[in-house]
Amino acid sequence: MNTENEREKERRAAGSGTVGGSGADEAGQKGQTAQRSAAYSGAGAEAPAQERSTYGAGKAETPGRRGQTAPREAGAAHASGRLEQAGGSGAPVKLELTGVHKSFGGRKRPLPVIGGVSLQVREGEFVSLIGPSGSGKSTLFHLIGGLLQPDSGQITLDGRVINGERGHIGYMPQQPALFPWRTIEDNVVLDREVGGSPRREALDEARRWMERAGLGGFERAYPHMLSGGMQQRAAFVRALLSPQELMCLDEPFSALDAFTRSEMQSWLLDIWEETRRSVLFVTHHIEEALLLSDTVYVLSGRPSAVLRRIEVPFPRPRREEIAESAEFLALRRELTGLMKEEQRRARAADSAAGSRR
Protein backbone atom coordinates (compact mmCIF):
# COMPACT_ATOMS: atom_id res chain seq x y z
CA MET A 1 0.00 0.00 0.00
CA ASN A 2 2.71 2.29 0.98
CA THR A 3 4.88 1.86 -2.10
CA GLU A 4 1.86 1.95 -4.30
CA ASN A 5 0.94 5.28 -2.84
CA GLU A 6 4.35 6.67 -3.46
CA ARG A 7 4.40 5.52 -7.05
CA GLU A 8 1.02 7.05 -7.53
CA LYS A 9 2.27 10.28 -6.15
CA GLU A 10 5.29 10.37 -8.38
CA ARG A 11 3.15 9.80 -11.38
CA ARG A 12 0.89 12.61 -10.41
CA ALA A 13 3.72 14.98 -9.73
CA ALA A 14 5.26 14.23 -13.10
CA GLY A 15 1.95 14.32 -14.93
CA SER A 16 0.44 17.51 -13.65
CA GLY A 17 3.63 19.32 -12.92
CA THR A 18 2.40 20.36 -9.52
CA VAL A 19 3.47 19.48 -6.05
CA GLY A 20 1.98 16.19 -5.08
CA GLY A 21 1.60 16.86 -1.42
CA SER A 22 0.45 14.06 0.80
CA GLY A 23 -2.56 11.96 0.21
CA ALA A 24 -3.87 13.05 3.55
CA ASP A 25 -3.61 16.75 2.90
CA GLU A 26 -5.04 16.45 -0.54
CA ALA A 27 -8.12 14.76 0.70
CA GLY A 28 -9.26 18.08 2.05
CA GLN A 29 -8.01 20.20 -0.77
CA LYS A 30 -10.16 22.71 -2.54
CA GLY A 31 -10.62 23.38 -6.20
CA GLN A 32 -8.93 20.41 -7.82
CA THR A 33 -9.51 19.46 -11.38
CA ALA A 34 -11.53 16.44 -12.29
CA GLN A 35 -8.43 14.63 -13.43
CA ARG A 36 -6.84 15.11 -10.06
CA SER A 37 -9.87 13.92 -8.14
CA ALA A 38 -9.72 10.81 -10.22
CA ALA A 39 -6.17 10.30 -9.12
CA TYR A 40 -7.23 10.62 -5.50
CA SER A 41 -9.92 8.03 -5.76
CA GLY A 42 -7.30 5.81 -7.27
CA ALA A 43 -5.19 6.33 -4.18
CA GLY A 44 -8.15 5.44 -2.07
CA ALA A 45 -9.16 8.89 -0.86
CA GLU A 46 -12.40 10.71 -1.37
CA ALA A 47 -11.94 14.25 -2.46
CA PRO A 48 -15.04 16.14 -3.32
CA ALA A 49 -14.20 18.73 -5.93
CA GLN A 50 -15.15 22.10 -4.61
CA GLU A 51 -15.26 25.45 -6.30
CA ARG A 52 -13.31 28.25 -4.72
CA SER A 53 -16.37 30.42 -4.64
CA THR A 54 -18.36 27.98 -2.57
CA TYR A 55 -15.56 27.80 -0.14
CA GLY A 56 -15.94 30.77 2.14
CA ALA A 57 -16.62 31.93 5.65
CA GLY A 58 -18.79 28.99 6.52
CA LYS A 59 -16.04 26.47 6.19
CA ALA A 60 -17.78 23.19 6.61
CA GLU A 61 -15.10 20.56 6.74
CA THR A 62 -11.58 20.70 7.97
CA PRO A 63 -9.18 18.19 6.52
CA GLY A 64 -7.80 15.88 9.12
CA ARG A 65 -4.75 13.74 8.80
CA ARG A 66 -5.80 10.22 8.05
CA GLY A 67 -3.97 6.96 8.12
CA GLN A 68 -0.70 6.04 9.73
CA THR A 69 1.52 6.28 6.71
CA ALA A 70 0.43 9.77 5.89
CA PRO A 71 2.87 11.88 7.92
CA ARG A 72 5.93 10.14 6.54
CA GLU A 73 4.63 10.46 3.04
CA ALA A 74 3.92 14.09 3.56
CA GLY A 75 7.53 14.65 4.43
CA ALA A 76 8.77 12.88 1.33
CA ALA A 77 6.44 14.74 -0.96
CA HIS A 78 7.39 17.95 0.70
CA ALA A 79 11.08 17.47 0.08
CA SER A 80 10.82 16.40 -3.54
CA GLY A 81 8.00 18.71 -4.44
CA ARG A 82 9.51 21.91 -3.20
CA LEU A 83 12.15 22.23 -5.83
CA GLU A 84 9.93 21.62 -8.80
CA GLN A 85 6.97 23.81 -8.55
CA ALA A 86 5.66 27.12 -7.45
CA GLY A 87 2.90 26.45 -4.99
CA GLY A 88 0.36 26.36 -7.74
CA SER A 89 -3.31 25.89 -7.29
CA GLY A 90 -2.76 22.23 -6.54
CA ALA A 91 -0.47 22.38 -3.52
CA PRO A 92 -2.03 21.81 -0.10
CA VAL A 93 -3.12 24.90 1.79
CA LYS A 94 -0.58 25.99 4.38
CA LEU A 95 -2.16 29.04 5.93
CA GLU A 96 -5.71 30.09 5.63
CA LEU A 97 -7.57 33.09 6.99
CA THR A 98 -11.33 32.92 6.92
CA GLY A 99 -13.41 36.01 7.59
CA VAL A 100 -10.99 37.46 10.11
CA HIS A 101 -12.21 40.57 11.91
CA LYS A 102 -10.31 42.69 14.40
CA SER A 103 -11.21 45.98 16.05
CA PHE A 104 -9.25 48.09 18.46
CA GLY A 105 -10.39 50.53 21.04
CA GLY A 106 -13.11 50.29 23.63
CA ARG A 107 -16.48 48.66 23.34
CA LYS A 108 -18.16 52.04 23.06
CA ARG A 109 -16.29 53.29 20.04
CA PRO A 110 -14.48 50.39 18.40
CA LEU A 111 -12.14 51.10 15.54
CA PRO A 112 -12.42 48.24 13.06
CA VAL A 113 -9.04 47.56 11.51
CA ILE A 114 -9.52 44.21 9.86
CA GLY A 115 -12.96 43.75 8.38
CA GLY A 116 -13.25 40.19 7.20
CA VAL A 117 -10.07 39.13 5.50
CA SER A 118 -9.99 35.72 3.85
CA LEU A 119 -6.89 34.49 2.12
CA GLN A 120 -4.81 31.41 1.48
CA VAL A 121 -1.16 30.59 1.29
CA ARG A 122 -0.47 27.22 -0.28
CA GLU A 123 2.55 25.14 0.49
CA GLY A 124 5.55 26.51 -1.38
CA GLU A 125 3.64 29.55 -2.54
CA PHE A 126 4.83 33.14 -2.41
CA VAL A 127 1.88 35.34 -1.52
CA SER A 128 2.01 39.11 -1.25
CA LEU A 129 -0.34 41.46 0.50
CA ILE A 130 -0.43 45.00 -0.76
CA GLY A 131 -2.65 47.78 0.38
CA PRO A 132 -2.72 51.47 1.17
CA SER A 133 -0.78 52.56 4.22
CA GLY A 134 -2.75 52.08 7.39
CA SER A 135 -4.66 49.14 6.00
CA GLY A 136 -3.77 47.01 8.97
CA LYS A 137 -1.18 44.81 7.30
CA SER A 138 0.94 44.63 10.41
CA THR A 139 -2.13 43.91 12.52
CA LEU A 140 -2.87 41.02 10.20
CA PHE A 141 0.61 39.68 10.89
CA HIS A 142 0.16 40.04 14.61
CA LEU A 143 -3.03 38.04 14.27
CA ILE A 144 -1.27 35.31 12.33
CA GLY A 145 1.64 35.36 14.76
CA GLY A 146 -0.77 34.92 17.65
CA LEU A 147 0.02 38.22 19.35
CA LEU A 148 -3.59 39.22 18.88
CA GLN A 149 -6.83 37.27 18.94
CA PRO A 150 -9.21 37.86 16.05
CA ASP A 151 -12.65 39.11 17.14
CA SER A 152 -14.18 36.62 14.75
CA GLY A 153 -13.04 34.36 11.96
CA GLN A 154 -10.47 31.62 11.80
CA ILE A 155 -6.79 31.33 11.15
CA THR A 156 -5.72 27.82 10.25
CA LEU A 157 -2.31 26.36 9.63
CA ASP A 158 -2.19 22.94 7.96
CA GLY A 159 -5.88 22.71 8.64
CA ARG A 160 -5.59 23.33 12.37
CA VAL A 161 -7.07 26.43 13.99
CA ILE A 162 -4.28 28.55 15.48
CA ASN A 163 -6.20 31.63 16.61
CA GLY A 164 -4.07 33.38 19.23
CA GLU A 165 -1.40 30.67 19.26
CA ARG A 166 2.20 31.72 19.01
CA GLY A 167 5.23 30.04 17.58
CA HIS A 168 3.88 28.76 14.28
CA ILE A 169 5.67 31.09 11.91
CA GLY A 170 9.09 32.29 10.89
CA TYR A 171 9.13 36.06 10.93
CA MET A 172 11.09 38.86 9.37
CA PRO A 173 10.14 42.27 10.70
CA GLN A 174 10.35 45.66 9.05
CA GLN A 175 13.45 46.56 11.02
CA PRO A 176 16.02 43.77 11.05
CA ALA A 177 15.72 43.59 14.88
CA LEU A 178 19.01 41.75 15.20
CA PHE A 179 20.21 41.58 18.79
CA PRO A 180 23.21 43.91 19.01
CA TRP A 181 24.97 41.80 21.64
CA ARG A 182 24.90 38.67 19.52
CA THR A 183 27.21 37.97 16.63
CA ILE A 184 25.54 37.53 13.27
CA GLU A 185 25.70 33.74 13.45
CA ASP A 186 24.26 33.77 16.96
CA ASN A 187 21.49 36.04 15.76
CA VAL A 188 20.72 33.85 12.83
CA VAL A 189 20.19 30.74 14.95
CA LEU A 190 17.90 32.52 17.42
CA ASP A 191 14.72 30.96 16.03
CA ARG A 192 16.23 27.53 16.35
CA GLU A 193 17.38 28.26 19.88
CA VAL A 194 13.91 29.38 20.88
CA GLY A 195 12.56 26.25 19.22
CA GLY A 196 14.93 24.25 21.37
CA SER A 197 17.09 22.57 18.74
CA PRO A 198 20.76 21.77 19.30
CA ARG A 199 23.03 24.71 18.71
CA ARG A 200 25.82 22.91 16.87
CA GLU A 201 23.52 21.62 14.16
CA ALA A 202 21.82 24.98 13.76
CA LEU A 203 25.15 26.74 13.46
CA ASP A 204 26.34 24.44 10.70
CA GLU A 205 23.28 25.15 8.65
CA ALA A 206 23.42 28.84 9.51
CA ARG A 207 26.96 29.13 8.18
CA ARG A 208 25.95 27.49 4.92
CA TRP A 209 23.10 29.91 4.40
CA MET A 210 25.12 32.91 5.43
CA GLU A 211 27.61 32.03 2.74
CA ARG A 212 24.74 31.96 0.24
CA ALA A 213 23.49 35.29 1.53
CA GLY A 214 26.83 36.99 0.99
CA LEU A 215 27.48 37.13 4.71
CA GLY A 216 30.48 34.81 4.59
CA GLY A 217 33.28 36.20 6.73
CA PHE A 218 30.80 38.16 8.87
CA GLU A 219 29.73 35.23 11.04
CA ARG A 220 31.46 36.62 14.10
CA ALA A 221 30.73 40.28 13.37
CA TYR A 222 28.22 42.26 15.39
CA PRO A 223 25.17 43.72 13.68
CA HIS A 224 26.30 47.34 13.98
CA MET A 225 29.26 46.55 11.75
CA LEU A 226 26.98 45.58 8.85
CA SER A 227 25.23 47.72 6.26
CA GLY A 228 21.44 47.97 6.24
CA GLY A 229 21.12 45.54 3.34
CA MET A 230 23.38 42.99 5.02
CA GLN A 231 21.42 43.28 8.26
CA GLN A 232 18.21 42.57 6.34
CA ARG A 233 19.80 39.57 4.68
CA ALA A 234 20.84 38.28 8.09
CA ALA A 235 17.29 38.81 9.34
CA PHE A 236 16.03 36.88 6.33
CA VAL A 237 18.42 33.99 6.94
CA ARG A 238 17.21 33.96 10.55
CA ALA A 239 13.62 33.57 9.35
CA LEU A 240 14.72 31.01 6.78
CA LEU A 241 16.30 28.88 9.49
CA SER A 242 13.15 28.98 11.53
CA PRO A 243 11.83 25.52 12.29
CA GLN A 244 8.43 26.73 11.08
CA GLU A 245 7.73 26.24 7.41
CA LEU A 246 5.67 29.40 6.86
CA MET A 247 7.60 32.65 6.69
CA CYS A 248 5.95 36.00 7.25
CA LEU A 249 7.87 38.95 5.89
CA ASP A 250 6.61 42.35 7.02
CA GLU A 251 7.72 45.03 4.55
CA PRO A 252 11.28 43.84 4.96
CA PHE A 253 12.81 46.20 2.42
CA SER A 254 10.93 49.38 3.21
CA ALA A 255 13.81 50.91 5.13
CA LEU A 256 16.34 50.40 2.34
CA ASP A 257 17.34 52.79 -0.41
CA ALA A 258 16.00 52.10 -3.90
CA PHE A 259 19.16 50.52 -5.25
CA THR A 260 19.73 48.20 -2.30
CA ARG A 261 16.08 47.37 -2.40
CA SER A 262 16.08 46.13 -5.98
CA GLU A 263 19.28 44.22 -5.27
CA MET A 264 17.60 42.58 -2.30
CA GLN A 265 14.55 41.72 -4.37
CA SER A 266 16.49 39.74 -6.93
CA TRP A 267 18.50 38.15 -4.15
CA LEU A 268 15.32 37.11 -2.38
CA LEU A 269 13.90 35.82 -5.66
CA ASP A 270 16.96 33.60 -6.15
CA ILE A 271 17.01 32.23 -2.63
CA TRP A 272 13.30 31.69 -2.47
CA GLU A 273 13.18 29.86 -5.78
CA GLU A 274 15.80 27.57 -4.35
CA THR A 275 14.06 26.89 -1.04
CA ARG A 276 10.38 27.19 -1.96
CA ARG A 277 9.12 28.05 1.46
CA SER A 278 5.57 29.18 1.97
CA VAL A 279 5.81 32.93 2.22
CA LEU A 280 3.39 35.66 3.19
CA PHE A 281 4.95 38.94 2.18
CA VAL A 282 3.60 42.35 3.10
CA THR A 283 4.62 45.30 0.97
CA HIS A 284 3.25 48.50 -0.44
CA HIS A 285 5.54 48.27 -3.43
CA ILE A 286 3.52 46.98 -6.40
CA GLU A 287 6.43 46.06 -8.61
CA GLU A 288 8.08 44.15 -5.78
CA ALA A 289 4.91 42.19 -5.17
CA LEU A 290 4.51 41.29 -8.84
CA LEU A 291 8.13 40.34 -9.28
CA LEU A 292 8.26 38.00 -6.32
CA SER A 293 4.82 36.53 -5.88
CA ASP A 294 2.70 33.74 -7.20
CA THR A 295 -0.40 35.40 -5.83
CA VAL A 296 -1.05 39.00 -4.84
CA TYR A 297 -3.89 40.04 -2.55
CA VAL A 298 -4.89 43.68 -2.71
CA LEU A 299 -6.26 44.94 0.58
CA SER A 300 -8.65 47.83 0.99
CA GLY A 301 -8.16 50.65 3.45
CA ARG A 302 -9.47 50.40 7.01
CA PRO A 303 -11.32 48.26 7.83
CA SER A 304 -9.40 46.12 5.43
CA ALA A 305 -10.79 43.32 3.34
CA VAL A 306 -9.45 41.63 0.24
CA LEU A 307 -10.27 43.81 -2.76
CA ARG A 308 -8.80 41.54 -5.35
CA ARG A 309 -6.78 38.38 -5.69
CA ILE A 310 -4.38 38.24 -8.62
CA GLU A 311 -2.43 35.23 -9.77
CA VAL A 312 0.85 36.34 -11.23
CA PRO A 313 1.33 34.35 -14.41
CA PHE A 314 5.09 34.60 -14.98
CA PRO A 315 6.97 31.31 -14.99
CA ARG A 316 9.72 30.38 -12.57
CA PRO A 317 12.61 30.84 -12.31
CA ARG A 318 12.03 34.51 -12.85
CA ARG A 319 14.44 37.23 -13.76
CA GLU A 320 14.09 40.91 -13.08
CA GLU A 321 13.69 41.41 -16.85
CA ILE A 322 10.07 40.34 -16.63
CA ALA A 323 9.43 43.77 -15.17
CA GLU A 324 9.77 45.13 -18.70
CA SER A 325 7.32 42.75 -20.35
CA ALA A 326 4.03 44.14 -21.57
CA GLU A 327 2.06 41.75 -19.40
CA PHE A 328 3.90 42.88 -16.29
CA LEU A 329 3.36 46.52 -17.14
CA ALA A 330 -0.33 45.94 -17.72
CA LEU A 331 -0.67 44.19 -14.38
CA ARG A 332 1.24 46.93 -12.69
CA ARG A 333 -0.92 49.61 -14.23
CA GLU A 334 -4.03 47.80 -13.13
CA LEU A 335 -2.78 47.42 -9.58
CA THR A 336 -1.55 50.99 -9.39
CA GLY A 337 -4.96 52.24 -10.47
CA LEU A 338 -6.66 50.04 -7.92
CA MET A 339 -4.35 51.16 -5.14
CA LYS A 340 -4.65 54.84 -5.98
CA GLU A 341 -8.39 54.65 -5.98
CA GLU A 342 -8.38 52.78 -2.70
CA GLN A 343 -5.98 55.20 -1.10
CA ARG A 344 -8.22 58.09 -2.12
CA ARG A 345 -11.27 56.32 -0.79
CA ALA A 346 -9.52 55.46 2.46
CA ARG A 347 -8.39 59.03 2.93
CA ALA A 348 -11.88 60.35 2.25
CA ALA A 349 -13.32 57.89 4.74
CA ASP A 350 -10.72 58.87 7.31
CA SER A 351 -11.37 62.56 7.01
CA ALA A 352 -15.11 61.94 7.13
CA ALA A 353 -14.62 59.95 10.31
CA GLY A 354 -12.37 62.74 11.61
CA SER A 355 -14.96 65.45 11.01
CA ARG A 356 -17.63 63.39 12.71
CA ARG A 357 -15.67 63.28 15.92
Add this chain to the structure above:
Amino acid sequence: MSLRLTLRQWFRSAWPPFVAVLLFVGTWEAAVRYFHVEAWILPPPSAIAQEASRSAGSLWMHTLSTLRLTLLGFVIGSAVGLIVACALHLVPLLKSALYPLLILSQNVPTIALAPLLMIWFGFGLLPKIIVITLVCFFPVAVSAMDGFAQTDRTMLNYMRMIGANRMQIFRKLEFPHALPSLFSGLRIAATYSVMGAVIAEWIGAQKGIGYYMILQKSAFRTDRIFAAIVIVVALSLLLFLLVTLIEKLAVRGGRRSGEVREGGERR
Protein backbone atom coordinates in the same frame (compact mmCIF):
# COMPACT_ATOMS: atom_id res chain seq x y z
CA MET B 1 39.08 46.08 19.30
CA SER B 2 42.71 45.47 20.21
CA LEU B 3 43.75 46.29 23.72
CA ARG B 4 46.33 48.80 22.54
CA LEU B 5 43.74 50.76 20.67
CA THR B 6 41.41 50.97 23.64
CA LEU B 7 44.35 52.02 25.83
CA ARG B 8 45.20 54.81 23.45
CA GLN B 9 41.58 55.93 23.36
CA TRP B 10 41.51 55.83 27.11
CA PHE B 11 44.65 57.92 27.32
CA ARG B 12 43.23 60.49 24.94
CA SER B 13 40.14 60.98 27.07
CA ALA B 14 42.07 60.79 30.35
CA TRP B 15 44.66 63.52 30.00
CA PRO B 16 42.42 66.63 30.19
CA PRO B 17 40.96 65.78 33.63
CA PHE B 18 44.43 64.68 34.73
CA VAL B 19 45.86 68.09 33.87
CA ALA B 20 42.93 69.75 35.64
CA VAL B 21 43.71 67.83 38.83
CA LEU B 22 47.38 68.78 38.61
CA LEU B 23 46.44 72.44 38.23
CA PHE B 24 44.08 72.22 41.20
CA VAL B 25 46.70 70.64 43.47
CA GLY B 26 49.31 73.18 42.34
CA THR B 27 46.99 76.09 43.11
CA TRP B 28 46.21 74.61 46.52
CA GLU B 29 49.87 74.25 47.37
CA ALA B 30 50.69 77.78 46.22
CA ALA B 31 47.71 79.33 48.00
CA VAL B 32 48.45 77.64 51.34
CA ARG B 33 52.06 78.77 51.21
CA TYR B 34 51.26 82.30 50.05
CA PHE B 35 48.54 82.96 52.62
CA HIS B 36 50.33 81.09 55.47
CA VAL B 37 47.31 78.95 56.32
CA GLU B 38 47.67 76.98 59.55
CA ALA B 39 48.46 73.31 58.95
CA TRP B 40 45.60 72.10 61.23
CA ILE B 41 43.12 74.03 59.11
CA LEU B 42 44.43 73.25 55.63
CA PRO B 43 47.78 71.50 55.17
CA PRO B 44 49.51 71.82 51.77
CA PRO B 45 49.32 68.76 49.49
CA SER B 46 53.04 68.16 49.91
CA ALA B 47 52.65 67.83 53.69
CA ILE B 48 49.75 65.43 53.23
CA ALA B 49 51.86 63.28 50.91
CA GLN B 50 54.75 63.27 53.40
CA GLU B 51 52.50 62.25 56.27
CA ALA B 52 50.86 59.57 54.15
CA SER B 53 54.18 57.98 53.31
CA ARG B 54 55.29 58.18 57.00
CA SER B 55 52.23 56.31 58.26
CA ALA B 56 51.90 54.08 55.18
CA GLY B 57 51.90 50.90 57.27
CA SER B 58 48.87 51.64 59.40
CA LEU B 59 47.05 53.34 56.50
CA TRP B 60 47.51 50.20 54.40
CA MET B 61 46.12 48.01 57.14
CA HIS B 62 43.03 50.20 57.52
CA THR B 63 42.60 50.49 53.75
CA LEU B 64 42.63 46.73 53.29
CA SER B 65 40.01 46.31 55.96
CA THR B 66 37.75 48.91 54.35
CA LEU B 67 38.29 47.44 50.90
CA ARG B 68 37.25 44.01 52.12
CA LEU B 69 34.14 45.40 53.74
CA THR B 70 33.27 47.48 50.70
CA LEU B 71 33.65 44.63 48.22
CA LEU B 72 31.60 42.26 50.35
CA GLY B 73 28.87 44.85 50.84
CA PHE B 74 28.89 45.87 47.20
CA VAL B 75 28.53 42.31 45.94
CA ILE B 76 25.78 41.45 48.39
CA GLY B 77 23.95 44.75 47.90
CA SER B 78 24.10 44.56 44.11
CA ALA B 79 22.98 40.95 44.12
CA VAL B 80 20.00 41.85 46.29
CA GLY B 81 19.21 44.78 44.01
CA LEU B 82 19.38 42.61 40.90
CA ILE B 83 17.26 39.87 42.40
CA VAL B 84 14.63 42.37 43.51
CA ALA B 85 14.64 43.95 40.04
CA CYS B 86 14.17 40.58 38.30
CA ALA B 87 11.43 39.55 40.68
CA LEU B 88 9.53 42.81 40.31
CA HIS B 89 9.94 42.73 36.53
CA LEU B 90 8.77 39.16 36.11
CA VAL B 91 5.80 39.52 38.46
CA PRO B 92 3.94 42.68 37.41
CA LEU B 93 1.63 42.53 40.41
CA LEU B 94 4.64 42.58 42.72
CA LYS B 95 5.99 45.57 40.85
CA SER B 96 2.82 47.61 41.07
CA ALA B 97 2.61 46.80 44.79
CA LEU B 98 6.21 47.38 45.80
CA TYR B 99 7.76 49.79 43.31
CA PRO B 100 6.16 52.95 44.77
CA LEU B 101 7.16 51.83 48.26
CA LEU B 102 10.69 51.27 47.03
CA ILE B 103 10.86 54.83 45.73
CA LEU B 104 9.37 56.17 48.97
CA SER B 105 11.87 54.20 51.03
CA GLN B 106 14.64 56.26 49.50
CA ASN B 107 13.41 59.26 51.46
CA VAL B 108 14.61 57.52 54.60
CA PRO B 109 18.26 58.52 54.91
CA THR B 110 20.00 55.18 55.01
CA ILE B 111 22.91 56.67 56.91
CA ALA B 112 20.57 57.70 59.70
CA LEU B 113 19.60 54.06 60.12
CA ALA B 114 23.19 53.07 60.85
CA PRO B 115 23.10 53.81 64.61
CA LEU B 116 19.87 51.84 64.86
CA LEU B 117 21.47 48.90 63.10
CA MET B 118 24.39 49.04 65.52
CA ILE B 119 21.95 48.77 68.42
CA TRP B 120 20.18 45.82 66.84
CA PHE B 121 23.11 43.91 65.44
CA GLY B 122 26.07 45.00 67.52
CA PHE B 123 29.43 46.16 66.23
CA GLY B 124 30.31 43.18 64.05
CA LEU B 125 30.32 42.79 60.30
CA LEU B 126 26.58 42.29 59.86
CA PRO B 127 25.27 45.82 60.55
CA LYS B 128 27.99 47.29 58.30
CA ILE B 129 27.06 44.95 55.46
CA ILE B 130 23.43 45.90 55.94
CA VAL B 131 24.27 49.61 55.69
CA ILE B 132 26.20 49.10 52.45
CA THR B 133 23.47 46.84 51.05
CA LEU B 134 20.83 49.46 51.77
CA VAL B 135 22.92 52.06 49.98
CA CYS B 136 23.82 49.88 46.97
CA PHE B 137 20.68 48.07 46.25
CA PHE B 138 18.53 50.98 45.16
CA PRO B 139 20.55 52.27 42.19
CA VAL B 140 21.09 48.72 40.97
CA ALA B 141 17.44 47.74 41.28
CA VAL B 142 16.12 50.88 39.63
CA SER B 143 18.57 50.89 36.75
CA ALA B 144 18.01 47.19 36.07
CA MET B 145 14.24 47.63 36.11
CA ASP B 146 14.54 50.63 33.80
CA GLY B 147 16.68 48.56 31.47
CA PHE B 148 14.16 45.72 31.44
CA ALA B 149 11.29 48.10 30.81
CA GLN B 150 13.06 49.86 27.95
CA THR B 151 13.54 46.71 25.91
CA ASP B 152 13.39 47.47 22.21
CA ARG B 153 9.78 47.02 21.04
CA THR B 154 10.64 45.57 17.64
CA MET B 155 12.90 42.95 19.20
CA LEU B 156 10.26 42.12 21.79
CA ASN B 157 7.68 41.84 19.07
CA TYR B 158 9.98 39.60 17.12
CA MET B 159 10.51 37.25 20.05
CA ARG B 160 6.77 37.04 20.59
CA MET B 161 6.06 36.41 16.92
CA ILE B 162 8.42 33.45 16.82
CA GLY B 163 6.75 32.07 19.93
CA ALA B 164 9.37 32.63 22.62
CA ASN B 165 8.02 32.05 26.14
CA ARG B 166 8.32 34.47 29.05
CA MET B 167 11.59 33.06 30.38
CA GLN B 168 13.17 32.90 26.93
CA ILE B 169 12.25 36.52 26.33
CA PHE B 170 13.75 37.45 29.66
CA ARG B 171 16.95 35.44 29.32
CA LYS B 172 17.68 36.01 25.65
CA LEU B 173 16.37 39.53 25.20
CA GLU B 174 15.43 41.59 28.23
CA PHE B 175 18.36 40.73 30.44
CA PRO B 176 21.14 41.24 27.88
CA HIS B 177 19.34 44.32 26.62
CA ALA B 178 19.33 45.79 30.13
CA LEU B 179 23.03 45.18 30.74
CA PRO B 180 24.29 48.67 29.82
CA SER B 181 21.63 50.21 32.03
CA LEU B 182 22.38 47.73 34.82
CA PHE B 183 26.05 48.62 34.66
CA SER B 184 25.41 52.33 35.01
CA GLY B 185 23.54 51.45 38.19
CA LEU B 186 26.40 49.24 39.33
CA ARG B 187 28.87 52.08 38.81
CA ILE B 188 26.84 54.35 41.05
CA ALA B 189 26.48 51.55 43.59
CA ALA B 190 30.24 50.99 43.53
CA THR B 191 30.99 54.53 44.64
CA TYR B 192 28.12 54.54 47.11
CA SER B 193 29.37 51.34 48.68
CA VAL B 194 32.71 52.97 49.65
CA MET B 195 30.80 55.81 51.25
CA GLY B 196 28.55 53.33 53.06
CA ALA B 197 31.56 51.44 54.38
CA VAL B 198 33.29 54.57 55.69
CA ILE B 199 30.16 55.77 57.45
CA ALA B 200 29.55 52.36 58.96
CA GLU B 201 33.09 52.47 60.31
CA TRP B 202 32.59 55.95 61.77
CA ILE B 203 29.77 54.65 63.88
CA GLY B 204 31.37 51.54 65.22
CA ALA B 205 34.54 49.73 64.24
CA GLN B 206 37.98 48.77 65.46
CA LYS B 207 39.72 49.26 62.15
CA GLY B 208 39.18 50.67 58.68
CA ILE B 209 39.60 54.06 57.07
CA GLY B 210 36.43 55.42 58.66
CA TYR B 211 37.65 54.43 62.11
CA TYR B 212 41.06 55.98 61.32
CA MET B 213 39.42 59.28 60.32
CA ILE B 214 37.43 59.48 63.58
CA LEU B 215 40.62 58.78 65.52
CA GLN B 216 42.59 61.52 63.71
CA LYS B 217 39.73 64.00 63.99
CA SER B 218 39.95 63.96 67.79
CA ALA B 219 43.71 64.63 67.47
CA PHE B 220 43.18 67.48 64.95
CA ARG B 221 45.48 65.70 62.49
CA THR B 222 44.06 67.37 59.41
CA ASP B 223 46.88 66.05 57.24
CA ARG B 224 46.02 62.46 58.14
CA ILE B 225 42.31 63.05 57.54
CA PHE B 226 43.22 64.36 54.12
CA ALA B 227 45.32 61.28 53.48
CA ALA B 228 42.34 59.15 54.45
CA ILE B 229 40.09 61.15 52.11
CA VAL B 230 42.51 60.57 49.25
CA ILE B 231 42.38 56.86 49.98
CA VAL B 232 38.58 56.88 50.03
CA VAL B 233 38.56 58.62 46.66
CA ALA B 234 41.08 56.12 45.33
CA LEU B 235 38.95 53.22 46.56
CA SER B 236 35.85 54.65 44.88
CA LEU B 237 37.77 55.10 41.67
CA LEU B 238 39.17 51.60 41.88
CA LEU B 239 35.71 50.06 42.25
CA PHE B 240 34.36 52.26 39.50
CA LEU B 241 37.11 51.08 37.15
CA LEU B 242 36.55 47.49 38.19
CA VAL B 243 32.87 47.72 37.26
CA THR B 244 33.75 49.40 33.97
CA LEU B 245 36.21 46.62 33.20
CA ILE B 246 33.61 43.95 33.92
CA GLU B 247 31.16 45.85 31.75
CA LYS B 248 33.63 45.81 28.89
CA LEU B 249 33.84 42.05 29.14
CA ALA B 250 30.11 41.53 29.61
CA VAL B 251 28.53 43.98 27.19
CA ARG B 252 29.18 43.11 23.58
CA GLY B 253 28.29 44.49 20.21
CA GLY B 254 29.39 48.11 20.54
CA ARG B 255 26.80 49.36 22.96
CA ARG B 256 28.39 50.42 26.17
CA SER B 257 26.10 52.64 28.19
CA GLY B 258 27.73 55.86 26.95
CA GLU B 259 27.66 54.87 23.29
CA VAL B 260 24.08 53.73 23.35
CA ARG B 261 22.83 57.16 24.24
CA GLU B 262 25.01 58.88 21.66
CA GLY B 263 24.17 56.47 18.88
CA GLY B 264 20.48 56.90 19.56
CA GLU B 265 20.15 53.16 19.20
CA ARG B 266 17.64 53.10 22.00
CA ARG B 267 16.34 56.63 22.02
